[in-house]
Amino acid sequence: xxxxxxxxxxxxxxxxxxxxxxxxxxxxxxxxxxxxxxxxxxxxxxxxxxxxxxxxxxxxxxxxxxxxxxxxxxxxxxxxxxxxxxxxxxxxxxxxxxxxxxxxxxxxxxxxxxxxxxxxxxxxxxxxxxxxxxxxx
Amino acid sequence: xxxxxxxxxxxxxxxxxxxxxxxxxxxxxxxxxxxxxxxxxxxxxxxxxxxxxxxxxxxxxxxxxxxxxxxxxxxxxxxxxxxxxxxxxxxxxxxxxxxxxxxxxxxxxxxxxxxxxxxxxxxxxxxxxxxxxxxxxxxxxxxxxxxxxxxxxxxxxxxxxxxxxxxxxxxxxxxxxxxxxxxxxxxxxxxxxxxxxxxxxxxxxxxxxxxxxxxxxxxxxxxxxxxxxxxxxxxxxxxxxxxxxxxxxxxxxxxxxxxxxxxxxxxxxxxxxxxxxxxxxxxxxxxxxxxxxxxxxxxxxxxxxxxxxxxxxxxxxxxxxxxxxxxxxxxxxxxxxxxxxxxxxxxxxxxxxxxxxxxxxxxxxxxxxxxxxxxxxxxxxxxxxxxxxxxxxxxxxxxxxxxxxxxxxxxx
Numbered sequence: 001x002x003x004x005x006x007x008x009x010x011x012x013x014x015x016x017x018x019x020x021x022x023x024x025x026x027x028x029x030x031x032x033x034x035x036x037x038x039x040x041x042x043x044x045x046x047x048x049x050x051x052x053x054x055x056x057x058x059x060x061x062x063x064x065x066x067x068x069x070x071x072x073x074x075x076x077x078x079x080x081x082x083x084x085x086x087x088x089x090x091x092x093x094x095x096x097x098x099x100x101x102x103x104x105x106x107x108x109x110x111x112x113x114x115x116x117x118x119x120x121x122x123x124x125x126x127x128x129x130x131x132x133x134x135x136x137x
Numbered sequence: 138x139x140x141x142x143x144x145x146x147x148x149x150x151x152x153x154x155x156x157x158x159x160x161x162x163x164x165x166x167x168x169x170x171x172x173x174x175x176x177x178x179x180x181x182x183x184x185x186x187x188x189x190x191x192x193x194x195x196x197x198x199x200x201x202x203x204x205x206x207x208x209x210x211x212x213x214x215x216x217x218x219x220x221x222x223x224x225x226x227x228x229x230x231x232x233x234x235x236x237x238x239x240x241x242x243x244x245x246x247x248x249x250x251x252x253x254x255x256x257x258x259x260x261x262x263x264x265x266x267x268x269x270x271x272x273x274x275x276x277x278x279x280x281x282x283x284x285x286x287x288x289x290x291x292x293x294x295x296x297x298x299x300x301x302x303x304x305x306x307x308x309x310x311x312x313x314x315x316x317x318x319x320x321x322x323x324x325x326x327x328x329x330x331x332x333x334x335x336x337x338x339x340x341x342x343x344x345x346x347x348x349x350x351x352x353x354x355x356x357x358x359x360x361x362x363x364x365x366x367x368x369x370x371x372x373x374x375x376x377x378x379x380x381x382x383x384x385x386x387x388x389x390x391x392x393x394x395x396x397x398x399x400x401x402x403x404x405x406x407x408x409x410x411x412x413x414x415x416x417x418x419x420x421x422x423x424x425x426x427x428x429x430x431x432x433x434x435x436x437x438x439x440x441x442x443x444x445x446x447x448x449x450x451x452x453x454x455x456x457x458x459x460x461x462x463x464x465x466x467x468x469x470x471x472x473x474x475x476x477x478x479x480x481x482x483x484x485x486x487x488x489x490x491x492x493x494x495x496x497x498x499x500x501x502x503x504x505x506x507x508x509x510x511x512x513x514x515x516x517x518x519x520x521x522x523x524x525x526x527x528x529x530x531x532x533x534x535x536x537x538x539x540x541x542x543x544x545x546x547x548x549x
Contacts (some may be wrong), residue, residue, distance in 0.1 A: 048475060056177075
């Protein structure tokens with residue numbers, strides 16, 4: 001009886017471990033691809049360190065937009081962004097155009113990269129989540 | 138114990154360094170620099186009065202105020218009196234004939250000075266200009282005055298190149314560009330009339346994307362400006378402009394503009410390698426085709442994206458002869474050169490006679506960023522933004538990262 005519970009427990013543990021490992025491997029690959037997308041389409045404005053351009057393009061470091069509501073974050077990339085916002089007491093004057101031309105996978109990758117770079121550590125974004133935001137338009 | 142000692146020494150040493158000016162400004166032989174202001178925040182343009190008072194216009198309120206006057210009351214060479222007033226943010230500030238002029242992003246105010254050079258009523262300025270386009274992008278209103286009672290205001294085009302969707306990769310340019318009716322140029326108003334707007338003003342010059350630096354050239358009695366060129370040639374048209382070309386182009390420019398002149402934005406950009414007005418790809422350009430044949434040529438084409446934020450035509454007698462009637466230009470420093478490293482963050486000098494350059498531009502004061510190469514813009518310690526000339530012929534440089542002002546003198 002006791003043995004059975006222990007074996008079951010061990011089994012669950014192994015399954016969980018393997019799952020989290022593949023999850024890790026998956027998001028690692030996504031971050032790697034995302035960096036390429038970032039360098040091509042985002043880096044000029046938000047800079048290589050995600051620090052942005054003072055008063056023009058906001059930083060992507062632990063901002064509420066990066067950290068919180070995934071749908072809003074995906075929406076910013078798909079629809080662009082042009083409204084007065086304040087981050088750490090600063091306002092930003094430039095206009096971010098829509099990046100709807102990126103595929104669901106590219107958007108998921110670039111946001112997973114952003115959410116796991118520049119000191120950020122937030123959950124990955126999946127192509128399915130991007131697809132669902134895109135279809136809600 | 139040893140480790141503690143070592144840590145203490147290191148801490149002491151680093152705090153000593155932090156106490157001094159945090160960067161070393163390099164200037165030509167015979168010149169020296171000193172710090173006249175520190176830590177006032179987003180100091181944009183500056184003006185210096187005949188008694189040495191320094192006025193700074195802020196882009197972010199400091200204790201609720203947007204203008205700061207520094208005064209050296211006991212004449213010991215140190216600013217010992219700080220006056221803060223004006224409850225609006227902005228960029229432009231200028232002194233002329235007993236008045237201080239200052240701008241928000243949509244209006245211009247003026248304050249009368251008494252004969253002790255004090256502002257008579259800091260709380261109730263006259264509003265001389267109102268209702269100018271402020272759409273966040275390129276919204277700062279730089280100002281200068283001539284000797285005939287006119288004030289000139291930059292109204293930047295709220296767009297990159299007037300595309301159907303701003304900054305959208307592949308979006309076509311609008312023809313004609315409707316923004317030019319109320320922006321993308323310099324407007325002229327009367328310096329002493331209240332509540333003027335577009336109806337009372339004159340579109341003095343057009344086709345200027347965003348001129349942040351402007352100054353009246355008294356030698357030739359004409360308006361001189363420095364303009365910011367368009368962004369994103371490489372990012373939006375990699376098939377025409379590679380990473381390096383996109384960093385170098387288009388030129389940042391200095392023009393002499395006369396009434397009615399057109400500088401060609403958004404249809405063309407200046408290319409200082411080809412010395413031509415090149416048609417922008419949004420308007421069918423291929424990197425070689427020229428366009429806007431009616432538009433004037435700049436006097437100087439500087440490397441791309443360096444952001445010339447201030448222009449000062451030097452009229453002093455303190456600096457050596459070669460500087461007289463030449464132009465100082467303060468470059469704020471680029472961002473659109475990434476992933477190449479950034480450029481600018483310095484003050485350059487253009488020798489001129491009779492309003493025409495007589496030689497190549499040269500870097501005059503450098504080191505503001507505090508680093509050899511700026512890769513990520515937010516690391517730059519200071520960014521030059523304003524220029525002014527003092528009564529003794531010294532010049533002043535402001536910084537809008539931390540709000541420093543340096544004075545540059547010639548000592549023989």
